[in-house]
Structure formats: C-alpha cells, structure tokens
Amino acid sequence: MKLNKIIFITLLLSGCLHYQSPDRDTWDKYLYGASFTDMTDIARTAKMPIYMGHDGKIITQTGELSTRMQYGDKNNIDNAILIHYMSDLEYELYDALRKPGISVQRAGTDVVIILVRDSIMQRDVADISDDGADTLKTISKILKKYNATFLEIAGYTDSMRDSNAAYALSIDMAKRVGVYFARNDISTSRMFIVGRGSARPIAGQDDVGRLMNRRVEIRLTPAR
Helix, strand or coil: CHHHHHHHHHHHHCCCCCCCCCCHHHHHHHCCCCECCCCCHHHHHHHHHHHHHCCCCCHHHCCCCCCHHHCCCHHHHHHHHHHHHHHHHHHHHHHHCCCCCEEEEEECCEEEEEEEHHHHECCCCCCECHHHHHHHHHHHHHHHHCCCEEEEEEEECCCCCCHHHHHHHHHHHHHHHHHHHHHCCCCHHHEEEEECCCCCCCCCCCHHHHHHHCEEEEEEEECC
8 A cells, every 4th residue: 555655645746646637526526615607796696695604704804904094984995905805916917827818917906817718728639738737737826826706617619600519628627627626725715617619709700810819718706
C-alpha cells in the first residue's frame, strides 16, 4: 500500500498523470446544489439563503471597516467595499492568467473570465487539457480566497446548423468546468451553469473567429 502511494506521488510530481473528467453519470453528484439557469438578480436572491447556509459570506462581511468608513450612508459604504473587493479580484485574476486565449474583463461591478476552448480543452477530445487543468486550478485558488461571489459558468460554440448540437456542446464544456471547480472545493451553492450554444458571438465566423467563439465564460458577481 505504501509503495503504491509513493508511486502515485512520484508520477504526480513528474507530471505523468493527466487530468481526466470523471464519468458523465457522476456529474450530477458533483454538481448537486448548482443552478442550471441564468444568473439573474432574481435567481441570485433566491439562491442567497442556500449560499449563506454553506458558509458563504456577503461583501460587507469581508474584512474590517476603516474608522472613516464606519460612519455615513450604508449604501455608499457597501458600494465602496464592493468596488474595492471586485477590483482586487480582477487584478489578481489578471496577473495570474496571462496566457494565450484567456482574458479578464470588467463588466460594471462584475468580473468576466473568458476562456477560449483551446486554452482549456484538448483539441480533438471533449475533455479538459493538462494546461487547462492548471489554469482552472489557479482560478479555483482565487475563487476560494474571494468567496463572496456567485459565479456563472456559461459555455458557447461557434455557429452551427444544428442548434441542439450547439447547446449540447456548450453545456458539456460548462459542466466540465463546474465539475472541476466542485472537485477543488468550490461550493456549488455559488454556481450557475448554462449552455448558450452559438448565441452571443464575440468574433466573426472566419477560421480565427470560430475558434474564439468556442469558449467558456465565468462571470463573477458580488454577493450582497
């Protein structure tokens, strides 16, 4: 038994073990507690009690207020905390994810991570690549640090004639990322997982554009 454990650790350290998603029939177990709907204001409000029950925190509970910020209008104080918190999150993600095919953007108070498919998935196999697993592990560590956020994991494809096939491919990518996060201790009570098929292209439909449109977007929004 000890010898097998030593061999496993040796292989892991040497990079000989490759990440492989668990069997599809186990995904529901990993993703139990996640919501398979768009991350709307109403959906977040409905999910908040569940999130709080799983040791979640809201923005105003993170960190101590300075003496100056302990006085004044509560909404202004909360907004200042929120903006500061999400700005720190954006900068940390930006510094950690400087790789081709990956971008970090601000959308109001939200932070959006765009992962082009080829940056996290194997080229000819519908599974996460070793480099993709390394990227998702980095994101997982930051998400655990900044746990006062909900996250929407949305999969997209390029333009396809069969809308059902496009949806199936997009939700497959989104679920694989969600399963990876769940296996790395990201609470599913924070997650919204959706497949949007070929909707919302971010590039044209030439060869380069199609590659960019095949992507997973992770939208982080503050819990408040």
